Amino acid sequence: MYFSKFFVPTTKQEPSDAELASHKLMIRSGMIKKTASGIYNWLPIGLRVLKKVENIVRESMNSFDAQEILMPMVQPAELWKKSERYNDYGKELLKFKDRSERDFVLGPTHEEVICDIFKSYPISYKELPVNLYQIQTKFRDEIRPRFGVMRSREFVMKDAYSFDIDQDGLIKSYENMKNAYIAAFNKIGLEYRIVKADAGVIGGDVSEEFHIIADSGEDLIAISDSSDFAANVEVLDYKKDPSELNGQESPDGHGKLQVKRGIEVGHIFQLGQKYSEKMKVSLKNEKGQEQNLYMGCYGIGISRIVAASIEQNHDDIGIIWPYSIAPFHINIICLDPKRKEVLEECENVYEILKKSGHDVLLDNRDLRAGIKFSEHEMLGIPFSIIIGPNNYNKNHYEFTVRSGNVKSELTIDEIKQKMEKLK
Amino acid sequence: MYFSKFFVPTTKQEPSDAELASHKLMIRSGMIKKTASGIYNWLPIGLRVLKKVENIVRESMNSFDAQEILMPMVQPAELWKKSERYNDYGKELLKFKDRSERDFVLGPTHEEVICDIFKSYPISYKELPVNLYQIQTKFRDEIRPRFGVMRSREFVMKDAYSFDIDQDGLIKSYENMKNAYIAAFNKIGLEYRIVKADAGVIGGDVSEEFHIIADSGEDLIAISDSSDFAANVEVLDYKKDPSELNGQESPDGHGKLQVKRGIEVGHIFQLGQKYSEKMKVSLKNEKGQEQNLYMGCYGIGISRIVAASIEQNHDDIGIIWPYSIAPFHINIICLDPKRKEVLEECENVYEILKKSGHDVLLDNRDLRAGIKFSEHEMLGIPFSIIIGPNNYNKNHYEFTVRSGNVKSELTIDEIKQKMEKLK
Numbered sequence: 033m034y035f036s037k038f039f040v041p042t043t044k045q046e047p048s049d050a051e052l053a054s055h056k057l058m059i060r061s062g063m064i065k066k067t068a069s070g071i072y073n074w075l076p077i078g079l080r081v082l083k084k085v086e087n088i089v090r091e092s093m094n095s096f097d098a099q100e101i102l103m104p105m106v107q108p109a110e111l112w113k114k115s116e117r118y119n120d121y122g123k124e125l126l127k128f129k130d131r132s133e134r135d136f137v138l139g140p141t142h143e144e145v146i147c148d149i150f151k152s153y154p155i156s157y158k159e160l161p162v163n164l165y166q167i168q169t170k171f172r173d174e175i176r177p178r179f180g181v182m183r184s185r186e187f188v189m190k191d192a193y194s195f196d197i198d199q200d201g202l203i204k205s206y207e208n209m210k211n212a213y214i215a216a217f218n219k220i221g222l223e224y225r226i227v228k229a230d231a232g233v234i235g236g237d238v239s240e241e242f243h244i245i246a247d248s249g250e251d252l253i254a255i256s257d258s259s260d261f262a263a264n265v266e267v268l269d270y271k272k273d274p275s276e277l278n279g280q281e282s283p284d285g286h287g288k289l290q291v292k293r294g295i296e297v298g299h300i301f302q303l304g305q306k307y308s309e310k311m312k313v314s315l316k317n318e319k320g321q322e323q324n325l326y327m328g329c330y331g332i333g334i335s336r337i338v339a340a341s342i343e344q345n346h347d348d349i350g351i352i353w354p355y356s357i358a359p360f361h362i363n364i365i366c367l368d369p370k371r372k373e374v375l376e377e378c379e380n381v382y383e384i385l386k387k388s389g390h391d392v393l394l395d396n397r398d399l400r401a402g403i404k405f406s407e408h409e410m411l412g413i414p415f416s417i418i419i420g421p422n423n424y425n426k427n428h429y430e431f432t433v434r435s436g437n438v439k440s441e442l443t444i445d446e447i448k449q450k451m452e453k454l455k
Numbered sequence: 456m457y458f459s460k461f462f463v464p465t466t467k468q469e470p471s472d473a474e475l476a477s478h479k480l481m482i483r484s485g486m487i488k489k490t491a492s493g494i495y496n497w498l499p500i501g502l503r504v505l506k507k508v509e510n511i512v513r514e515s516m517n518s519f520d521a522q523e524i525l526m527p528m529v530q531p532a533e534l535w536k537k538s539e540r541y542n543d544y545g546k547e548l549l550k551f552k553d554r555s556e557r558d559f560v561l562g563p564t565h566e567e568v569i570c571d572i573f574k575s576y577p578i579s580y581k582e583l584p585v586n587l588y589q590i591q592t593k594f595r596d597e598i599r600p601r602f603g604v605m606r607s608r609e610f611v612m613k614d615a616y617s618f619d620i621d622q623d624g625l626i627k628s629y630e631n632m633k634n635a636y637i638a639a640f641n642k643i644g645l646e647y648r649i650v651k652a653d654a655g656v657i658g659g660d661v662s663e664e665f666h667i668i669a670d671s672g673e674d675l676i677a678i679s680d681s682s683d684f685a686a687n688v689e690v691l692d693y694k695k696d697p698s699e700l701n702g703q704e705s706p707d708g709h710g711k712l713q714v715k716r717g718i719e720v721g722h723i724f725q726l727g728q729k730y731s732e733k734m735k736v737s738l739k740n741e742k743g744q745e746q747n748l749y750m751g752c753y754g755i756g757i758s759r760i761v762a763a764s765i766e767q768n769h770d771d772i773g774i775i776w777p778y779s780i781a782p783f784h785i786n787i788i789c790l791d792p793k794r795k796e797v798l799e800e801c802e803n804v805y806e807i808l809k810k811s812g813h814d815v816l817l818d819n820r821d822l823r824a825g826i827k828f829s830e831h832e833m834l835g836i837p838f839s840i841i842i843g844p845n846n847y848n849k850n851h852y853e854f855t856v857r858s859g860n861v862k863s864e865l866t867i868d869e870i871k872q873k874m875e876k877l878k
Contacts, residue, residue, distance in 0.1 A: 036582075037520065039585055039587060041577075065575070067527055067530065067531065067568055067571060067572075068527075068531040068557075068559075071530075072527065073524060073525065073527065074525040076523060079523055079525050082525070101497055101498050102497040102502050103490070103496050104491075104496065105528060106491075106608070107491075107494075108491040111490075126554070128549070130549060131549070131598065138529070145490055145496065149498070153466070159459075164499075169528055171528075175554065185529070186528065
């Protein structure tokens, strides 16, 4: 992509309502733009990141045998009355009437719809498990939307629903999804923990959250310093202040607890028969008896991961993207685009790097070098090459790694090797 | 994909409200499932087709310099009041209040939001044209939703919006988008015509529609038999019955008109300054004068193309997908999956065809051959290979082309060549 043709409305103004670094940086770097309280547009550079997260999650879901579908955002109220959540869900559930005065809701989650899909088809219990997911826009009418896309009202979520004939099957489906999440989060490459959690309004017996560790996180989690144990402090025992948990023996007997902050980006639930009973989703089991199915549900906040990544990886001057979800892998900063030989050399390097499979940005704008450098640092692109009048014909270039701002002089082949190594 | 693990709830029951072949076949083949009047789920096999259409359109938009963004479905009423469409748009515009009693609408189209995005950024007229698009869920509260996803209330649309400093620029942006549409529709490979049209409620001076020709189409279009001329009969002159136009001289002086039926799947508009004036989207022009921008808008009904394709290409027994958007390219029908050698040979062929880049379905279900054949024909997968106890070890297979049901005996290499040639 040539920067001169790219719609990246960066701004120096910070939004007055921004408390978090991610919110400020996403606005300033032209990733998102607000349309109403808690309602954002994803602009080109932001959407590139969102789509990369989406695709990593999609590939992981597919390779763990979940199948993609697309459910509607507008859902009939009658389904929510059947599940008895029409009133229980509270005011986050946005209700309205269509032109025929029929009651509808804007889907904050899709347990009701998936049950309705599943129950109408004549499937044998032998064909279970079935696990269906979607990546789709959700709406939750938050009382206090804030932190940009971190706590917005309209957002992109991956939600999956598994159906099994018994508890053993559910446990297998749940473990399978947990492994899919681990694969996806490992691929994204952020520091995260799997945390014992409270099932809350969704319901069910067992649930775990995936948290990205960041000082600005809203959740407090207690982590063992010498095992995998981690739990949301909500489910642990303490008297007044969660910091009491610091230094306590870990409940799994291994190591001491340490309280940290996390951002919840995934949540998996063993729902059991809660929905299948109310929505009448049953099949004949091995013995020929009609049996309510065992359900699991599994969510990932796609848009929230984008913000959480920035919370975990940024510095005073801007974003630092991991390679896996960076909007571009490398930015070629052309210092004198008006000079034909310099621009041509930049375009050569651009084509070479594109051919080797990298997402390349070429900053060919006629702007001062200082502006280009500071925008580059704010945008958080992992690597850059600086090509100007002094080095365009020397076959080696100034190559910079955004994380740590490490600079070196390298040939194009050395740059390609370095990128492979560091990605 | 192994059919035994694939959620394809085919059914013999036709929906009672179905009038069109596409509606019947999409329900019967398990592509879609209704949740409420005009509100459908896309199930795995349907979503595969939808995503293929989406990706062809996306690639075409990108290669004609449009940039992808994502706008919200929930839009503040105040924007629609500014454009004066809050009342003008009629009851298709679904209105509601959020928990703070603020007025919102569910976006049927995004001219207001895109103006609001565009106007807030300090861009020079020299950086124009800018063309931004999205592929997103829309809602229109149709008074009579019908024909399945053809006239649904919630649907997937690609909408694009161009901004130019003057009329000449707009005409160039419009022609550019027209070429992007031609590229996309050629790639999809359906018979279509570009039709002069009425701009209707969207407004503006010039507009053209892209119609897929099909006997069941709702629109009447008059087509010249010896030139490119085509027009929606709405914009032509006739007294009582559009069939009067049959045999008339074409308005472009070339050939005679013939009235056909079409399904509108794309619409491009030169909006001019209609929205920029009301929404105050202006820039300083070359002379330093503040100037309302010239806008174009460009829509493609992604979900509608799926149904229109079926309307154009089906027979008494089922769907016939063009290769470009087929959910799978080839179906390996295993006649005796319980016999180890037969299943292994099917799996060999499956891996070979997958490696050569085809989307392959392997029907390994333990069902009667007749059921598998008739489901295969209903699903409309372009090619099939039948492997059973009589031929699994003979190095040539029964290969069938769905269109015309042409059968031949071929080796695996001949099959690959044939698929390349026919795709």
